Structures are given as structure tokens and as C-alpha cells.
Amino acid sequence: MKRRGEWVSAFIFLLPLLFTLAVAFIYAFVRTVYFSFTDYNLFHITKFVGLDNYTQLFADYRFVLALTHSLVYAIVVTASQTFLALLLAVVLNQKIRGLTFFRASYYVPSVASSVAITLIFIWLMNRKGTINWILTMLGRYWPLIITGLALVILVQWFQVFSERRHGLPARAFDPALLGISLLIGAVVTTILGRFGIVHLYPMVDVAIPWLTTRKMFLGIPLPLLSIMMLNIWTTTPTMMLLLLAGLQDVPQELYEAAEMDGATPGQKLFHVTVPAIRPLLFMVITMGLIGTLQVFDQVAITAGVAPLESTITLAYYVYWNMFGSGGLPKVGMASAAALVLAALTLVIVFIQRRLGFSEKGWYS
Amino acid sequence: MRKILLALVIVGLVVGVGLVGFGQDKVTIRLAGYSGDTPLMQDVLSRFVADKIPGVEVVWEPITEDFLAFVLRTLSAGTAPDVFYVDLGWAKTVAGTGLVEPLDDYMASSAILNKGDLIPALENAFTFDGKIYAISKDFNSLVMFYNKDMFDEMGVAYPSDDDTWVTFLGKIAMVNNQPNKWYGACINADAARFLPFAFAAGMPFLKDDGTGPFDLASAKQAADWYTSFNRLGISATSADIGAGWPGAAFISEQAATCIEGGWLIPPIRNENPTLNFGTTFLPSPWEGGPHSNYLFTVGYAMPTSPASGRPDLAFKVIEILTSPEVQNYILESGHAIPSRAALLDSAYFQQKDDFAQATKKVFEATALPGTVPFTFGEIGQGVYMGAVGEALTLIMQGEGTVEEAMNEANAKLSQ
Numbered sequence: 001m002k003r004r005g006e007w008v009s010a011f012i013f014l015l016p017l018l019f020t021l022a023v024a025f026i027y028a029f030v031r032t033v034y035f036s037f038t039d040y041n042l043f044h045i046t047k048f049v050g051l052d053n054y055t056q057l058f059a060d061y062r063f064v065l066a067l068t069h070s071l072v073y074a075i076v077v078t079a080s081q082t083f084l085a086l087l088l089a090v091v092l093n094q095k096i097r098g099l100t101f102f103r104a105s106y107y108v109p110s111v112a113s114s115v116a117i118t119l120i121f122i123w124l125m126n127r128k129g130t131i132n133w134i135l136t137m138l139g140r141y142w143p144l145i146i147t148g149l150a151l152v153i154l155v156q157w158f159q160v161f162s163e164r165r166h167g168l169p170a171r172a173f174d175p176a177l178l179g180i181s182l183l184i185g186a187v188v189t190t191i192l193g194r195f196g197i198v199h200l201y202p203m204v205d206v207a208i209p210w211l212t213t214r215k216m217f218l219g220i221p222l223p224l225l226s227i228m229m230l231n232i233w234t235t236t237p238t239m240m241l242l243l244l245a246g247l248q249d250v251p252q253e254l255y256e257a258a259e260m261d262g263a264t265p266g267q268k269l270f271h272v273t274v275p276a277i278r279p280l281l282f283m284v285i286t287m288g289l290i291g292t293l294q295v296f297d298q299v300a301i302t303a304g305v306a307p308l309e310s311t312i313t314l315a316y317y318v319y320w321n322m323f324g325s326g327g328l329p330k331v332g333m334a335s336a337a338a339l340v341l342a343a344l345t346l347v348i349v350f351i352q353r354r355l356g357f358s359e360k361g362w363y364s
Numbered sequence: 365m366r367k368i369l370l371a372l373v374i375v376g377l378v379v380g381v382g383l384v385g386f387g388q389d390k391v392t393i394r395l396a397g398y399s400g401d402t403p404l405m406q407d408v409l410s411r412f413v414a415d416k417i418p419g420v421e422v423v424w425e426p427i428t429e430d431f432l433a434f435v436l437r438t439l440s441a442g443t444a445p446d447v448f449y450v451d452l453g454w455a456k457t458v459a460g461t462g463l464v465e466p467l468d469d470y471m472a473s474s475a476i477l478n479k480g481d482l483i484p485a486l487e488n489a490f491t492f493d494g495k496i497y498a499i500s501k502d503f504n505s506l507v508m509f510y511n512k513d514m515f516d517e518m519g520v521a522y523p524s525d526d527d528t529w530v531t532f533l534g535k536i537a538m539v540n541n542q543p544n545k546w547y548g549a550c551i552n553a554d555a556a557r558f559l560p561f562a563f564a565a566g567m568p569f570l571k572d573d574g575t576g577p578f579d580l581a582s583a584k585q586a587a588d589w590y591t592s593f594n595r596l597g598i599s600a601t602s603a604d605i606g607a608g609w610p611g612a613a614f615i616s617e618q619a620a621t622c623i624e625g626g627w628l629i630p631p632i633r634n635e636n637p638t639l640n641f642g643t644t645f646l647p648s649p650w651e652g653g654p655h656s657n658y659l660f661t662v663g664y665a666m667p668t669s670p671a672s673g674r675p676d677l678a679f680k681v682i683e684i685l686t687s688p689e690v691q692n693y694i695l696e697s698g699h700a701i702p703s704r705a706a707l708l709d710s711a712y713f714q715q716k717d718d719f720a721q722a723t724k725k726v727f728e729a730t731a732l733p734g735t736v737p738f739t740f741g742e743i744g745q746g747v748y749m750g751a752v753g754e755a756l757t758l759i760m761q762g763e764g765t766v767e768e769a770m771n772e773a774n775a776k777l778s779q
Contacts, residue, residue: 042440043461127604212553212603212757214764305603307754323433326744327457 036335041328053336063337065309066317069224070293070341073231073313074348076220078288081232085239085284090269092240093247103244110237118301121230125210135206143198144189152185211306221310227298235291239284246280247273286349293345314341390421391674393681394445396434399426404699412690417680432457439463444667446678450498452489452661452737453745459490459497465666466495470679477683486703489737490663498663499686502700504625505657505730506560508532508647509611509722512640514546514620515539523621525645525655529561529589532647539620540598549599550610550619551590553756555749556658557623562586563734564656565649570743576777578752578770585649588766591759601760615639625660626726629698629719641718643725645732656734661703701727743777751776 036053038045057063092103109117124130138145159177163170170177192198208222209215215222254272263271274281296315303311312320314337321334397405405424413422425445427434432454438444439461450458458464471479477499479487486500510523520538527535540548551557563569565582577583593599600619607613610622615636622628623646632639645655664682666675684690691702696712698719713724729735740748755773758764764772 042436043463126606127601128606209761213761214758307757308750309754323430323436324746326432326454326740326746326748328460329436 032335032338035331036339038332040331042331043328049332053332054340057333057336057340060333062309062312062320063317066312066314066337067340067344069221069312070295070314070344072220073224073228073295074289074292077228077231077235077292078285080228081236081239081288082281082284084232084236085243086274086281088236088240089243089247090273092244107237107241109234110241112234114234114297115301117234118230118298121226122211122302122305125226127207127209127212129210131210132206132208135208136203139206140201140203143200144193147192147198148185148189151188152181155184156181211302214307214310223302223306223310227295227302227311230298231292231295235288239288242280242284243277246277250276282353285352289348289352290345293341293348314344390419391672391677393420393422393447393672393674393678394425395422395681396425396427396445396448398431398449399428402426404694404697408685408690408693411693412687413681413684416684417677420677420681422681436461439667442669443671446670446672446674447664447666447681449501450490450663450665452659452663453740455490455498455663455665456492456739457744458665459492463668464497465668465675466497467499467666467679467682468495470676471496474679474683476687481705482703483705483708485659485737486661486663489659489661489739498665499682500661500663500703501686502691502694502703503659503661503730504627504700505659505726505735506557506623506625506646507643507722507725507729508621508645509614509624509628510621510642510644511546511614511617511619512642514541514617517541522642523644523647526651527644527647528651528653529647529649533589533592536593536621537596537598541620542597546617547598547600547605547613547619549593549621550602550605550607550613551593551599551623552601552603552610553591553753553760555753555756558586558590558752558756559738560646560656560658561590561649563658564646564654569738576751576774578755578774578777584766584770587756587759587770589649591756591766594760595762614641626698626700626723629722633698633719641722643722645725645729654734655729655732657729657732659730659735659737661737695723698723701730748777 037048037050039047039049039052088106092099092106096102126132156172156178159181160170160172160174163174163177189198193200210226211223213222217225220228250273254276255268258268258272294315295313296319299311299313299316300319303316308320318334318338318341321337322329322331395405395409402424409422409424431449431451435444435448435450435458439458440463444463450464468479471477479496482500483503486503487496490496490498490500508523512522515522515535518539518541520535523532523535536548538548540546562583565586567577567580567582567586569577571577571580594601600613602608602610602613605613605618607616607618610619611624611628611631613619614622614624614628615632617636617639632641646657648655664685666678666682670678672678686703688702688704688707691704691707692710692712694700695702695707695710701723702708702710708727712720713727715721751773755764755769758769759766
């Protein structure tokens with residue numbers, strides 16, 4: 001009797017979740033599967049079309065493009081953001097001054113609305129936007145910048161060398177000496193520039209159309225690459241926060257033991273830190289893959305500016321079939337594409353686990 | 365027992381008050397339109413509609429998402445507003461759902477809005493299979509706006525109705541004052557601006573066999589000319605100038621000309637009222653050639669089963685919104701040209717100021733031969749406009765030749 005009571009109360013607690021799961025997932029999924037075999041257009045189902053939607057899908061050049069874009073996007077963005085997040089997390093796990101400030105400011109891009117950020121990005125990436133302006137300035141001033149950097153390194157090296165010769169323990173990046181080096185570098189560079197000893201390049205306006213183009217870079221359309229950079233920038237901090245939480249649980253003794261054995265910082269990172277936070281890395285990579293395979297909002301907002309063929313991804317292809325063409329929604333095609341996307345996500349996560357990025361920890 | 369009685373009394377009171385309150389409730393008629401129309405529509409609703417129909421409260425719902433997506437989504441879910449905008453570009457798609465109410469019977473029994481009151485072309489535009497599905501609220505077309513001061517300063521003759529593509533290109537080249545001041549024009553890779561020129565050059569909407577027309581010589585000539593301004597550097601896109609749209613570049617005096625419709629007039633009046641400007645027809649491809657144009661019109665439509673359950677009241681709202689008083693008011697604000705035939709000789713058109721003259725020009729442009737209401741049939745508006753828009757972008761940026769880009773656009777259309 002008591003056991004039944006327990007069962008009932010457990011069921012009652014589970015009910016809200018089961019209900020939402022049943023409505024928002026199972027019901028929707030079953031309907032999507034059903035629609036993918038029909039020519040439903042939101043208003044009439046006229047007939048069953050069997051596998052027609054699926055064969056049409058693979059005959060549609062937009063779908064093939066969307067599929068390739070989604071795969072490239074998922075792999076490049078997940079790999080970059082995981083790597084960057086790990087680096088950032090390791091750096092921010094040190095005892096450095098102003099730690100809270102850095103952690104907070106790195107996290108800002110993740111907190112801001114992705115729609116707002118995308119709009120700002122479109123604006124920065126205009127043909128006469130800030131990014132092209134910075135490139136223009138670099139194009140003009142790079143001789144000075146290189147000269148300045150070389151001078152600073154030279155002066156710093158000279159100072160450290162002479163300090164050490166006098167038996168003083170000077171570090172390579174000693175702040176006081178670096179200050180002097182920067183000052184000397186800046187003054188000398190300014191003089192060289194002023195008297196025309198270092199030549200400036202004539203002002204050439206860089207006007208790369210980042211978004212309104214069909215140019216490719218390494219086989220990836222430039223607009224898609226722009227969205228990738230944006231996405232890496234906005235999601236890296238979230239991933240960093242997760243990894244940071246993991247890093248703080250790594251037992252300090254492991255590092256001490258590694259140091260006793262004479263491990264270098266690089267060896268400590270790859271042989272102590274990474275294995276220790278493996279479960280979290282698995283989560284970060286899985287979330288990254290699922291999130292990037294379903295990328296939609298950035299693409300939808302950029303769609304007003306960039307050519308469809310240069311940005312379309314699977315999730316946007318689904319939307320485009322529903323509302324993008326200006327005709328009646330092609331629910332059948334959209335459902336079929338959505339199911340392909342779901343299957344693809346499952347397969348990729350499965351492959352990822354097979355390759356060893358699984359939740360097994362270092363102690364197993 | 366007493367407690368139960370008390371509870372019953374309380375329940376009775378609540379239900380009673382609720383029923384009385386319900387009985388006095390006004391019927392809410394939801395009216396959905398473009399969010400950009402909010403100031404105008406709120407003004408019109410408070411001036412002309414509020415309290416005019418007893419027991420009715422009209423609520424304006426500005427829609428920020430893609431409007432066609434909104435209409436299709438709400439129609440299929442049965443939550444469509446009582447009255448909503450329908451753009452001619454996708455009217456046929458929406459009427460084809462079978463969930464939009466034909467308005468013939470309402471018009472037949474109406475005292476103020478009957479068949480024949482509207483300009484015939486606009487009434488026909490929303491008529492499919494013999495039934496009228498929307499009441500055109502106003503219409504618009506494209507004209508060339510030019511900044512008189514800039515033409516004077518550069519000593520160039522104003523654009524005129526007699527300009528051909530060649531003479532117009534020459535004028536823009538001469539009025540262009542770069543690198544420091546203004547561009548000769550602000551032209552975007554926009555299908556809706558380009559298509560009138562292609563039609564003037566003789567391109568049909570589709571070829572007779574139903575395939576795309578973009579690989580025809582006329583389409584390619586128009587694309588070559590339309591993109592030549594930006595390729596020659598005498599014009600820029602609004603994004604290059606840092607303006608939201610070509611009209612904004614014109615208002616801020618960064619471009620000497622732009623191709624826009626009557627909707628540019630209110631922002632000029634609000635943001636740069638001293639701008640010394642004129643308007644002319646779009647240039648024609650050859651001397652004495654056609655000026656073909658694009659007729660923009662938006663109408664009011666109703667769903668077959670409105671949420672309020674009162675289509676009669678919804679139609680009353682449409683009656684007021686398309687009444688002569690409201691249309692004249694909108695005309696004088698410069699927003700659009702009335703769809704009622706009787707208002708076409710409105711006194712406003714006789715006024716001499718720049719704004720009234722510009723409105724008159726836009727109106728005259730709609731009457732030019734070759735200006736037809738434009739309905740996208742089987743091929744969706746998004747596919748048609750998207751294909752040619754992308755081709756124009758490629759040509760403007762020198763990433764493809766006219767030949768390649770237009771052939772590719774045509775191939776996309778046939779997919």
C-alpha cells in the first residue's frame with residue numbers, strides 16, 4: 001500500500017514534465033513525421049506523397065547547400081569555441097588581479113541578446129563599417145606598427161640583458177622595464193614616422209563586402225564565415241564558464257605531483273587539466289554541436305542583407321520552406337528537412353562519443 | 365451547513381457580477397498592420413473610428429515579424445485578427461487558403477462602400493475567381509526624387525519626364541560630387557526598384573511557356589543599366605552611405621536622387637522640411653519609350669471566422685477606414701494616395717508646394733501605360749524578387765557579369 005503511495009506521489013511530481021514532453025515533443029514529433037509524408041500547406045492536406053518530399057529535398061540545390069553549410073558550421077564553430085573557451089578558462093583560473101572584472105567582461109557577449117548583437121555586427125561589417133576601417137588603417141600604418149613593435153622588443157631585450165649581466169634577477173616581461181621600452185619605442189617610432197624615414201602606405205580604402213557577397217574563403221562563403229566568427233565570439237564565454245567551474249574542482253595535488261615530476265605548463269594542461277575536466281568537455285562539445293547545427297537567429301537576421309545561397313543553414317531552410325518563399329507554406333518539405341536535421345544531430349553526437357569525447361572522467 | 369450556504373452565496377454573487385460585466389463588455393475588433401504605420405493608424409483610429417461604432421473598441425496590433433508569415437500562421441491557427449493588411453504581392457496566396465472572407469455580399473448591402481467606388485484597377489487587383497477579397501486602402505508607385513539645390517550647384521539640368529536611360533545616367537554622373545560631398549544617386553540592389561525598368565524595356569513577368577524571363581535581352585539590358593551607376597562609382601547603396609534606406613540618404617542630403625514612392629514624403633516633411641526637392645517619372649529606355657512602373661497597394665481583409673464572431677462589425681471598421689474623410693486625411697498627410705475613384709480630383713493635388721506636387725507626381729505615375737498591379741502567382745514573391753535581387757548584388761560588386769548573374773537568377777526561378 002505504501003509503495004503504491006510512493007509511486008503515485010512520484011508520478012504527480014513527474015507529471016508537469018511528462019505533460020510538456022508529451023505535448024511539446026512527442027505530439028509535435030509524431031505530427032512532423034506524419035506531415036513529412038504529405039503535401040500539407042497549413043490549410044489543406046490533399047494527399048499522401050510517400051517519400052516524395054525526401055527525394056525532392058536531395059534534388060533541391062538549396063537543401064544540399066544548407067546541409068554542407070550546417071556541417072561545416074558545426075565543426076568549425078564547435079572546435080574553435082571549445083579550444084578558445086578552454087584557453088580562456090585556464091587563464092581566468094589563475095590568481096590574477098582584476099579577475100572578477102575579466103570574468104564579467106568576457107561573459108557580456110553571451111548575456112546580450114543574439115538578435116541585438118547580430119544587428120550590431122551587420123553594422124560593423126558594412127562596406128564602410130568599422131571592421132573595414134580598421135583594416136584600412138592597418139593597411140596604411142603597418143610599417144610603423146611593425147617598426148614600433150620591433151623597437152620595443154629590441155629595447156626590452158637590451159635592458160633585460162644588461163640587468164642580468166649586472167647579476168640582477170630581471171624577468172623577460174618585467175613591468176618597469178617594459179614601461180621604459182614602450183616609451184622609447186613610441187617616441188622613436190613617432191620621430192621616424194614624422195621625418196618620413198619609415199614610409200607610410202597610401203590610404204587604400206578596404207571595402208570588403210563581408211555580408212553581401214558570394215566570395216569564398218577556404219571554401220566557406222564569406223557571409224557564413226562572418227556569422228561563424230560572431231557565433232564563436234558570443235558562445236565561447238558560456239562554454240568558458242562551464243569549464244571554469246570544472247577547473248576549480250581539479251585537485252591541486254595533481255598539479256603538485258606533476259610539478260614534482262618536472263612537467264611543463266603545456267604538459268600540465270594536456271595531461272592533467274584536460275583529462276580531469278573530460279566530462280565537462282564532453283558536455284561543452286555536445287552542447288556546441290547541437291547548438292551550432294540548429295543555428296537560426298543569426299542567419300535569419302543576416303538573411304535580409306546576405307545572399308540566401310551564402311548563408312542558408314538547415315534550420316533556416318526549414319523556415320524558408322514555411323514562410324520564406326512568399327507562396328503557401330511547404331510544410332511537407334519543411335518537416336522532412338527538420339527530421340533530417342534531427343537525425344543528423346543524433347548521428348554527429350554519436351560519432352563524437354565514438355571518437356572518445358565522452359563523459360568518462362579521468363578516474364575511470 | 366452555514367458555511368456551505370455562505371459559499372453558495374459568494375459563488376452566486378461572483379457569477380452574477382461576472383455576467384453583468386460580460387454583458388456590458390465592448391466587442392473588441394483587432395486590426396493588424398505594419399508596425400511602421402503605428403503613428404498614422406493610431407492617429408486615424410482616435411480621430412475617425414473611436415466611439416463611432418457603438419459597443420466596438422478597435423485595437424491596433426502592429427506586427428514586427430514577416431507579415432505574410434504572421435497572416436498565414438494566424439489564419440491556420442484560427443487566431444487571425446478581425447481585420448488585417450493584405451499586400452497585393454501575396455494577396456493571391458492568402459486568398460487561396462480559403463480562410464479569407466469574400467467581401468462581395470458586405471459591399472452589396474453597405475451604404476458607404478460599394479463596388480465601383482474604388483479605382484477599377486485596384487478593385488480588380490484583389491479580385492480572384494470573381495470574388496473580391498480585400499478593400500484596397502491606398503496605393504503608391506515609384507518616382508525619381510531629386511535634390512534641386514545639388515543640381516543647381518553642379519550646374520546640371522534637373523531630371524525630367526523626357527529623360528532616357530542614357531541622358532539620366534549622364535545627369536547623375538555630372539551631379540555626383542564625390543569624394544567629399546554627395547553621391548549622384550542612392551541605389552540598392554533591390555528587385556522592387558529594378559523591375560519597373562525591366563518591364564519598360566519589354567521584359568514580361570514570365571515567358572509564355574511559364575519559365576523565368578531574366579535571361580531575355582531586355583532583362584539583361586535593364587540590369588546592365590540599373591547597376592551601372594554603382595559600378596561607375598557615381599551612386600552608392602544605402603548601406604555604403606550608412607543610411608538605413610535610400611530615402612534616408614536622400615533626406616540627409618548624401619545623395620542627389622533616389623527612386624522611392626509617396627512614403628518618402630512624410631519623412632522629408634518631418635526630418636528635413638526645407639529640403640528643396642522635385643519629382644519626375646522614372647526614365648524610359650529610349651526616347652518616347654514607356655515609363656512602366658510598379659503599383660504598390662495594400663488592402664484590408666477579414667478572416668472567414670473572426671475571433672470576435674462579428675464580421676459585420678469588422679466590415680464597419682473597414683468602411684470607416686476607407687471612407688472619403690479618412691482617405692483625404694491620409695492623402696493630405698502625404699502618406700498615400702486614396703483608392704476611392706471620387707477622390708482623384710481632390711483639391712490637394714492642385715496645391716503648389718513640393719509635397720503636394722510630389723504626391724501628384726506619384727499619382728500620375730500610377731496612371732502611366734504599363735503600370736500594372738503586380739500579383740505573384742505560383743512563383744512566390746520571395747523566390748522571384750530574391751533571385752533577381754541577388755543577381756543585382758553580384759553585378760554591382762563586380763562578382764559576376766550581367767550575362768552570368770541574370771542567367772543564374774533565371775535558373776533559380778525555374779528550380
